[in-house]
Amino acid sequence: MNTIVENLQQFWYFTGFANATWQNIAMILIGILFITIAIKKGWEPLLLIPIGFGMIIGNIPMFPGLNIGVYEDGSVLNTLYQGVKQGWYPPLIFLGIGAMTDFSALISQPRLLLIGAAAQTGIFGAYLLALLLGFDPNQAGAIGIIGGADGPTAIFLSSKLAPDLMGAIAVSAYSYMALVPVIQRPIMLALTTKKERLMRMPAPRQVSQREKIVFPIVGFLLTAFIVPSGLPLLGMLFFGNLLKESGVTRRLAETARGPLIDVVTTLIGLTVGASTQADKFLTGKSLKIFLLGLLSFVIATTVGVLFVKFWNLFLKGDRKINPLIGNAGVSAVPDSARVSEIVGREFDPDNHLLMHAMGPNVAGVIGSAVAAGILLGFLG
Amino acid sequence: MRHSRIFILSILLLSAAVQLRSQNMSDLLIGEVLVDNTCGILDGSGQRNGWIELFNTSNGTVKFGGCYLSDDKADLKKYHIPTSDRSAQLGPRQSIVFYTSGDSSQGTFYTNFKIRKGSTLYLVSNDGKTIIDELEIPANLPADNSVVRVPTGVKAMDFVTRISDRPTPGSYNGDVDAKTKSEVMKEKDPHGWVLTLIAVMVVFTALMILSFIFGWIGNYNKKPSAKGIKASKPRKVKKLKAGEVSPEIAAAISMALSQEFGGEVYAAIALALDDYLGGGIHDQESFILTIKPTPGSTWADKAQNFRQLPR
Incomplete structure (x- = not known):
């Protein structure tokens, strides 16, 4: 009888119930909240569901030493996590993004690239604020990249600069990307007049196939020569785009933007979620990171809109730009461009801004990869 | 003729491989040298000898088996590092110490010459001629002081030479004062x-x-006439008789009827209606939805109508 009791006792010590802490439960509830938001609201379900479920996986209380946790060398989760830790998932996602992005909107109006550049100030605004809050420069750089509104870039940079903060940074970046419509709309309305919102822009010109093929080659050469440290992201982004536009590698492009990106997105979401173990995630630093992440989105949107308004002072006639596309420099593709379209149509149902907003939107992707390269060069 | 081409190609590839190997070895550097060792590290046989530290400046592994160490420019092949020793390689940004005991029978990492003050030390490639790196040892170098190459901190590959009273055999020379x-x-x-x-x-x-x-x-x-660039002309669409169906419309209807496609159904219907209403076909036009059969593509293949997902 004693043996049975002893064995049952031993079994009990191995269960999650015996090892649970309130922090584990809190993280599991946050994971469930992510899943609920993704399903009910439809906000970034492809990311929030893997991250949410990963959070649950990573926070199942367990007896130490079973070699199954994400931070235990050689475990299955740890092996999958290497793609995040070593930074090779994000470039693969960039390959897929390149293969699915149509840069026509940008090529037809290349001046809109500058809006994408302006919106990157969100990154550096958050960097300055993070330093002010006492973070080290490498940590501040990793936190600042949340303002790039680009999950893979945030994971890539934080895995290099501040691996211990990566979970909080990734979750913060993806959360605010899901909340782009909520964050950006009030700022856009506050900073623009009704007259500005009704401004119409001429239809973009037709872009030739040759231009589309030249773009990834020239774009890559230029940006990689200026910021070689951004090579993994920029190289994959432009390579993916060349696969798409060359017209002769259709199968490769379809794999990159289809099965490959799906597999990597699933793994990156799940392992990033699993890396948010309560003892590493529920800290004062995480709260500060969430606050700074929000501020970086606010700064990026504000500067994007104000930059267009300022630029308009020097433009005439139909060259003027509707400031409602200023928010799209925040590279949460295509959500921020969609916000431009929705807000624009609220005031004029026939004013379609989506095609114009896609220009700064994809410029933001390039801009955030360049900014990540700069931060890595200085602080890595 | 064909054989000679293959022969030439093989020679070129071989020489390229040798070249690559040399390039790899060129990442090596004489990192630190100490001549008078009175209170420093002991070698494997408990003796205090002078030592030479080699450093791999690259972020890849470099094999240095086959290279030479010498303190005499007239005899660059003085000490041959055995190629057969598997440990004769350096990981990224790693260093290794050779004891200048004067007796190479002690092992791979013991040179057959003793290093002298006022001499110049050479690291030579496996061809026995190419000097990879050289380092002058001052004649007035104090005992237990080393000649050390320290990173400048500006570029990873830039080093300055100085005398140090804190030798660091086998470890990165910037470590003492290194800052991230x-x-x-x-x-x-x-x-x-x-x-x-x-x-x-x-x-x-x-x-x-x-x-x-x-x-x-x-x-x-925008200037199509300039430099012979021609604007793409819209393709002529064959006028269809009543009841006749073009291949594009047939493909569109086929896709629309398939249960496997999601948004493409609407795209196909849109194309069919557009074509039917005289919108024409767009081949390479931005912002306009385009669906067309491409030679070599299987999208319109009959197999595409089969069930795609196991259900």
């Missing part, structure tokens, strides 16, 4: 304004140059 880039930035730019200013300028410059280039390419393309 982040720590350096914390000291030099505590509030972050310098980095911010530089970064914003670089991002703007990069995207502005890209903007100019594509603005120029766009203007160039």
Whole structure:
């Protein structure tokens, strides 16, 4: 009888119930909240569901030493996590993004690239604020990249600069990307007049196939020569785009933007979620990171809109730009461009801004990869 | 003729491989040298000898088996590092110590010559001629002081030579005073304004140059007559008789009827209606939905109508 009791006792010590802490439960509830938001609201379900479920996986209380946790060398989760830790998932996602992005909107109006550049100030605004809050420069750089509104870039940079903060940074970046419509709309309305919102822009010109093929080659050469440290992201982004536009590698492009990106997105979401173990995630630093992440989105949107308004002072006639596309420099593709379209149509149902907003939107992707390269060069 | 081509190609590939190997060895550096060792590290046989430290400056592994060490320019092949020793390799940014005991029978990492003050030390490639690196040893080098190459901190591959009274055999020479880039930035730019200013300028410059280039390419393309660039002419669409169905419409209807497609159903219907109502076909036009059968593509293949997902 004693043996049975002893064995049952031993079994009990191995269960999650015996090892649970309130922090584990809190993280599991946050994971469930992510899943609920993704399903009910439809906000970034492809990311929030893997991250949410990963959070649950990573926070199942367990007896130490079973070699199954994400931070235990050689475990299955740890092996999958290497793609995040070593930074090779994000470039693969960039390959897929390149293969699915149509840069026509940008090529037809290349001046809109500058809006994408302006919106990157969100990154550096958050960097300055993070330093002010006492973070080290490498940590501040990793936190600042949340303002790039680009999950893979945030994971890539934080895995290099501040691996211990990566979970909080990734979750913060993806959360605010899901909340782009909520964050950006009030700022856009506050900073623009009704007259500005009704401004119409001429239809973009037709872009030739040759231009589309030249773009990834020239774009890559230029940006990689200026910021070689951004090579993994920029190289994959432009390579993916060349696969798409060359017209002769259709199968490769379809794999990159289809099965490959799906597999990597699933793994990156799940392992990033699993890396948010309560003892590493529920800290004062995480709260500060969430606050700074929000501020970086606010700064990026504000500067994007104000930059267009300022630029308009020097433009005439139909060259003027509707400031409602200023928010799209925040590279949460295509959500921020969609916000431009929705807000624009609220005031004029026939004013379609989506095609114009896609220009700064994809410029933001390039801009955030360049900014990540700069931060890595200085602080890595 | 064909054989001679293969022969030439093989020779070229072989020489390229040798070249690559040499390039790899060129990442080696004589990192540190100590001549008079009175209170420093002991070698494997408990003796205090002078030592030479080799350092791999690259981020890849470098094999140095087959290289030579010498202190005599007239005899660059003085000590041959055995190629058969598997440990004769250096990982990224790693260093290794050779004891200058004068007796190479002690092992791979013991040279057959004793190092002297006032001489020059040579690291020579496996061809026995190419000097990879050389280091002058001052005649007045104090005992237990080393001649050391320390990274400048500006570029990973830049080093300065100096005398150190704190030798660091076998470890990265910058380690004693090394600071991470982040720590350096914390000291030099505590509030972050310098980095911010530089970064914003670089991002703007990069995207502005890209903007100019594509603005120029766009203007160039707007002038179709210039330099022989012709605007793509719309393809002539064959007039269909009543009841006749074009291949595009047939494909569209086929896709629309398939239960496997999601949004493509609507796309197909849109194309069919557009074509039916005289919208024409768009081959390479931005912002306009395009569906067309391509030679070599299987999208319109009959197999595509089969069930795609196991259900």
